[in-house]
Amino acid sequence: MTKTRHYKTHHTHKRYYVDTMPSPISPSQWSTSSSNIKKQLVTVDAALKSQKPHLTYLVEQAGRNWSEKKRRQRRSVALGESAVTLVQHYASKEQWSHVDMARLLAAYPGWVEATEQDDTALTRQENKQRIKKLTHFNHALRDVIDNATHSCETWKSIPSVSDIVNGLEAVYPGNKHTQNKQDRKDMLYATVVGIRNEVLFMRVLDEAGIAYEPGTANQDVRGIDMIVNGKLIDLKSSEYYEYDAQEDAAEHDDDGRIFFFPGVERYEYRNKLMLPKEKIIRVTPRVVARMYSHGILDKPIQQR
Numbered sequence: 001m002t003k004t005r006h007y008k009t010h011h012t013h014k015r016y017y018v019d020t021m022p023s024p025i026s027p028s029q030w031s032t033s034s035s036n037i038k039k040q041l042v043t044v045d046a047a048l049k050s051q052k053p054h055l056t057y058l059v060e061q062a063g064r065n066w067s068e069k070k071r072r073q074r075r076s077v078a079l080g081e082s083a084v085t086l087v088q089h090y091a092s093k094e095q096w097s098h099v100d101m102a103r104l105l106a107a108y109p110g111w112v113e114a115t116e117q118d119d120t121a122l123t124r125q126e127n128k129q130r131i132k133k134l135t136h137f138n139h140a141l142r143d144v145i146d147n148a149t150h151s152c153e154t155w156k157s158i159p160s161v162s163d164i165v166n167g168l169e170a171v172y173p174g175n176k177h178t179q180n181k182q183d184r185k186d187m188l189y190a191t192v193v194g195i196r197n198e199v200l201f202m203r204v205l206d207e208a209g210i211a212y213e214p215g216t217a218n219q220d221v222r223g224i225d226m227i228v229n230g231k232l233i234d235l236k237s238s239e240y241y242e243y244d245a246q247e248d249a250a251e252h253d254d255d256g257r258i259f260f261f262p263g264v265e266r267y268e269y270r271n272k273l274m275l276p277k278e279k280i281i282r283v284t285p286r287v288v289a290r291m292y293s294h295g296i297l298d299k300p301i302q303q304r
Helices: 037-062 068-090 098-115 124-149 161-170 178-208 217-221 239-251 277-293
Strands: 212-214 226-228 231-235 258-260
Touching: 098 124, 098 161, 098 178, 124 161, 124 178, 124 217, 161 178, 178 212, 178 226, 178 231, 178 277, 239 258
Parallel strands: 231 258
Antiparallel strands: 212 226, 226 231
8 A cells, every 4th residue: 555644733824915015025024033044045045946837837827917027126136024923933933943844845836735735646757755844844844843842851842733823824825726725724734743753652662762764755655654673563543544545455455554642632732842851751661662562563472
């Protein structure tokens, strides 16, 4: 079975209409709370590169009767506003790696395009490209969550799921499928939750001293998130999804992977991107016990 991994939930979207975009940006609009201006420039550059095709489309649709000069002006304004929104959302938050955020932002438009495609209408090669875009975004997101939460000791210091979702939505002003905007945001929220689950599992393995290998991009396309004790692990974000995947695999004689929900429920995260260190230590025995029961870890001989 091929896993495309786009997940699901809810939130609101900030909409910009191209014809009412604010005037071009000035230095006074820049966030000054970050001392390293280079970080802001990296993030702005990512905003410009990733948003240009989509903002250009919006401008052309909204201004079919505009002169070319006015179109260029509107494109410039739209790109500037998008970049400033991104900087204001992330540049003052030192826990975000700006290199990671630049990668994530660059991968986001491809993820959006992939989630809006009907995979049943695609050729095998087209579907392969669609899955590649989803995987590229997922891996960038995994790095963002891992690095942004790695040294967080308290609940207060940990960014929320909404920080990621609202930040990406703020710099993505829309596309031709306007009716799908809320669906897209729901899917983005669920994707963040799913990747959070992967990062937590890695933290637990580190805490327990269990060796593992994260799945490569090619393995992820095949549904392999992690390799532990020589076992191919396909992580699930709930017991329901674990059971559903097991049933589906049984129907298709797919027994190459172990479907595994670590056992940490969504409410335990308090809408945060990760658990604090102390909480991870407390849930580790629970997760390890489930690894034994799922056959991921081999029980000691005396317990067999």
